[in-house]
Amino acid sequence: MGRLSLRIDLPQGRIGPGKIALLEAIAREGSISAAARAQAMSYRRAWALVESIGEVLGEPGVTASPGGAGGGGAVLTAAGRKLVADYRAIERAAERVAARRLSALASRLSAG
Numbered sequence: 001m002g003r004l005s006l007r008i009d010l011p012q013g014r015i016g017p018g019k020i021a022l023l024e025a026i027a028r029e030g031s032i033s034a035a036a037r038a039q040a041m042s043y044r045r046a047w048a049l050v051e052s053i054g055e056v057l058g059e060p061g062v063t064a065s066p067g068g069a070g071g072g073g074a075v076l077t078a079a080g081r082k083l084v085a086d087y088r089a090i091e092r093a094a095e096r097v098a099a100r101r102l103s104a105l106a107s108r109l110s111a112g
Helices: 017-029 032-038 045-058 077-109
Strands: 009-010 014-016 062-065 073-075
Touching: 014 045, 017 032, 017 045, 017 073, 017 077, 032 045, 045 062, 045 077, 073 077
Parallel strands: none
Antiparallel strands: 009 014, 062 073
């Protein structure tokens, strides 16, 4: 079967699977650098995405503390957690609605 990929274009900017996966990785890994490695992206790219998420939200989606001897870290803010939850809920709803047509499309294309 085919797979649906969701991108949401808002007046403030775009949210898609890459930004959401990065937020989920930050929540899981506890740092932006570890999340960047887990997502196979540069630290610089991860920071740029974190900043763009903040612009879309109008507030930070991630709170980071500086690294160093005591370590650093990053956590999602309430707004960041809510963004992930909303995106995943919209994605699940879209997948439910599109499942039959995606399956039919995939079957038709594989038969041809």
